[in-house]
Amino acid sequence: MTAVLAGSDFLRAPLLAAAHPDGFKEWQHFVVHGRDHRVLINFSVTDECTADGQHRLIPRVIVIVKADRWSGAVERYESTEMEVPTDLGGLTIGGNRLTVLSDGYRVSVDLPRRDVRAELELTSVTKPFVVNNQPLGAGRMSWLFVPRLRVDGWVRCAGVEHRIEHELAYHDHNWGRFHWGDDFGWTWGTVLPTDPGDPWSMVLLQMTDRSRLRYLSQAVYVWHDDEPAAIFRHAAVTTSRRGTFTRSADCTLPPAMQLVLDGNLAGVPEQLEVSAHRAGDAVHATFTPQSFARLAYPSEVRLDRSVVLCETSGDAHFTGVIGGERLDVTGAGVFEFLHG
Template structure:
């Protein structure tokens, strides 16, 4: 739903704070916080006159002890599908077999952000980088669901750039932290879930592209400590991405990174990475505007000349679709599937075996 409000003095104060906070954060003892305060910033002025402009913060968290998964996205949009720029807040959560999701659209005037910091506010939801980590607050449109947490980065960031996309455009992807420690709460109605040492992830995308021309794969998982059930973060984390054409038949650029502790231990690119999906029809209860399929199982194989390799199998547990209407000249929908599931990882990195099973996330985007 669309909402109207006027930016008040509180939002002006946020902007003033944002303009100076990167200097203060850069001086903090946590080197990751200082680096992210300079790298994880917004780029709206660079693309503000492009109707195909897109930019967002993405955060997720998985608490296997409680069987709880959460995803939230704060996004700025060009006006290609609506005729005017707007902002968007997505909050999705899953507890057992009862998923919930809220997608709210707001006028761009309900937004405050800075090109000097990662900080952004959209209506009542916001992200602020503090000396302790990212403070993320997301609220559903009806106020029934509220997510409030601190995401502490634990590994070095990696940025990837796709400069040539189908239908023209460019996309930048900053994996701000593939492994994070999360403390906070999710409140749904009168029930509050407390997160303590949960495993999290954060990335940031920006650029301009035609939604009718692109698709992608993305996935992320972090090992649990000693491969045991629980929330403590282990040694390895993995993130992969693959930009495709809209029908998902041609890969433009792909990458898979493996972090060991704080540093990237192995990186695979393009032909080194092979991704295949076993697609199934979306269930009727999702009430999609068009018939669509999602990957029930995804297999990723990555090898390098120096002997590093990983074989990964992802099995979907809970799919949540985000349909994006395309332009009247190109009717249809690009559907971004936000999928929760289980990763099985086997491989050899730097001569040492890697083997673990853990819950994680996957996105599959294609035109239908």
């Protein structure tokens, strides 16, 4: 498992962005499913075209923490503040560092202007899974995800320090060439059990057009311990959204985007139901949001639009039969709903 991780999860930007930079984006994303908190940490690099037609990679670090409510920060850096090791197995952005280890990841965050700091050590429990060159509007995106990791460390945000001891986490790594605001949206969810001893984990990926009327690609992945137990794709998966979540966002990042987005619906359902069937295996899952934070980006396609990504935390439950074995899992869900 460690050899697969070390050989698969490396930075693509120095290779792919140099060959064709327009619209290139890449990020490493971590979600900690703590007992009384959620922690999201994101290291990203994005191609930006200057006024004179030159391309440069702009790095950012995002940290969002939910305890009683979501809070967090986004920090943008200059290209000169980014370093990539020769083996492509990590990324340094200012005082922040991500290192891919043989069996996991080490993440260090230091945003002194925002009073945000973190030190996390994540050990992979499951093998990574890679999906390449999926259509996304007029572009393409690839991703690698690790459904389940063990994590230890701490994070400080909004004046509160949270200790993280033997908790569960999720990781994905995404890269491709596309433009925010193009004709696409997505729902991307991870469910991990409340009981760390429960061996089941689930991931939902659903790529749509902007209006959510047409599905471009969708899949449900169910893991048992370190191995995928079942994969349901495309027509084997059905989803339904019930109602609209009416609670306002706990926070909007960057904060200035709050002025632009006031009055807009969040695009988060009151409940999301997912059913999947294939070759005698079946899974049914429900996710009920409790709160969310918004990340907002100016559209790269139209000046009068914004792209909104809702990071949503809530209760999750999935049941089913896989390989003749019944499963009944209660857990925590973190789902992204992107629209724009």
